[in-house]
Amino acid sequence: MGRGGEAADWTSDPKDSENLIRFFHRERQCLGDGVNPDKQLLNDAAVLHACKILGAPKHGGPKTPDTIRSRWATLRKLHDYIEQALQKNYPGASGWTYTHELGFNVTPESMDAWRTFLKAGNSHFKPFTNKGWDLWEVMHETLPTRAKGKYVFNAASGRSSRSQAHEDLAQSLTQSNNDSQSSETSSQSSAPSQPISNWSQSDYGSSQSQPISNWSQSDYGRSQSPGDLDGRTDMSGLDQLGSAALQVSQRTPSTTQPTAPPLAPVVPTAPAPPAPPATPANVLKRAASDETDGPWSNKHTKTTGPEAIMFLGRGVMDIGGALRECFGNKSSGLSPTKELLQARKLAEEDEKNKYITSDVRLRLSLLFGRDISAADAYIAEGDGFNRTDLARILLPDLFF
Structure with a gap:
């Protein structure tokens, strides 16, 4: 509420809301969960409005911390509505498609249906009749994502980080295979000229005789250093190390083992009688399994009445938890809070x-x-x- 009872006005000048969004975008590290900005951040926004850094109000009273909090809640809710429209799950908008370029793309033929849709409590979509929200990207970057993790899909970016990780992994594996093939070719051309007695002086022996303290100076150690990664993931270095170890193990000279004496000839035994043909009773009978140990099996355990009730109760609790997960945050007109x-x-x-x-x-x-x-x-x-x-x-x- 402004001075003298004059309320703050956010609709006459669209720049007021834009400046507020861009201010929170710059200070998004201090925004927290994005739902309720703290008092210090609201006071800073009010001071910046008063100092005309974000723009003095052309209509209405000054922007106070309380009015800024209410306006931010409205803008955040508008972002959620548009996100639902993009994901095709906004209630009552099944026949409409929203894009960032054309908004809801209302044509003259669909104008009557559009007016009916707006009157049904959806008037917040009126500015986006034939154009998208210009501040969507800034608002989407300001608000924190609902889910955390490396493989979370971000609707604003259009692709998940998981697909990028797959591409990087495939590139590193391809490079690792090429390196191992070139190493295989060079080792085959040089290995026959070295006697077994001098194997400890060969390239493989020298690479294996390096002390642990000098591992970072070897070829394999350099492939793990951050300066030589060249955009590869850590998986490529592990693949190269595994390929090199496999090549060394394949070329390790085996010591001569004494020949075992020949085994005694095997005496042929009489063939086992053929199994009797399956009868209808044998076909329908289920073979006993030693691994069957479930709560309903009468082969190994006996389920009592309380145990059966316990298992049924767990199933009902799981169903109830799923229902609460789906509908717990949605209000219902039949059960007002x-x-x-x-x-x-x-x-x-x-x-x-x-x-x-x-x-x-x-x-x-x-x-x-x-x-x-x-x-x-x-x-x-x-x-x-x-x-x-x-x-x-x-x-x-x-x-x-």
Whole structure:
């Protein structure tokens, strides 16, 4: 809320939201989980707005830490909506396709259906009728990814790091095979001219007689040093080491072993009688297995009633865990939460105090039932003026 009761305005000048996103993008190392910026970061953003570094507001009051927090929550939610549209899992948008270049690509023939779609609580997509969000890439880089790891797919990049790792591994293996083949050819041309007695003085003997302390100075040691990798992964050096060790082991001279005395001739034995033909009973009978040791087997163990109930209970718990994993974070209109009831109650109080109209209150109630984060943001505002400002952001298609 600005001075004198004047609310902060984020919609008149699009540069205000763009400057805020770019500020958080520069400070994304301090943003944490990207959901709730800390007080210091919000104060810095407010100071920069006041000093006209991010741009002074052309309309409305100054940007305070509270209004900046609310605006950031709205922008983050808009990013999530567009990400759902890109992944084809936004509720109610099965007939629409979003791209970064053309937005939803609405044609004159589909304009009526588009207006109906916007009126159904999707007015936040109105600016993207025929163009994408210019700040998508900056916003996507600012927000942390939901999953961690080397092989996590990033929707903004279009390819996973796992495919790059596979390409690097294939390149290193190809280079390793070429090195081993060239080493094989050179060793075959020089090996016959060296007697066995002088094998310890040969190239293989000298390469194997190096002390451990000088391993970093050998050919194989240099292949592991960071300066000689030339873009290869560590796997290529291990492959070269394994290939060289295999070549040395194949050329190691074997000592002469005494010849064993010939074995006694084997006395032929009578052939075993043929197995009887399988009868229908033998065909249908399952062969006993010594490895069968499951909870339902009556061959080795006997399952009691409590054990059976325990195994069934584990299966039900696994199913329940999967359901909670899929639907635990989604709100349901049939089972309103305490936050939903509290947000709707605040909206009714704001209607009684003439902050909002009954139409706005009804639309907010529908929005709270569909998106619990909107209800949380509404509850977080301190008074009716701030909630009215937030309602204008949540319902940009209404003018009140």
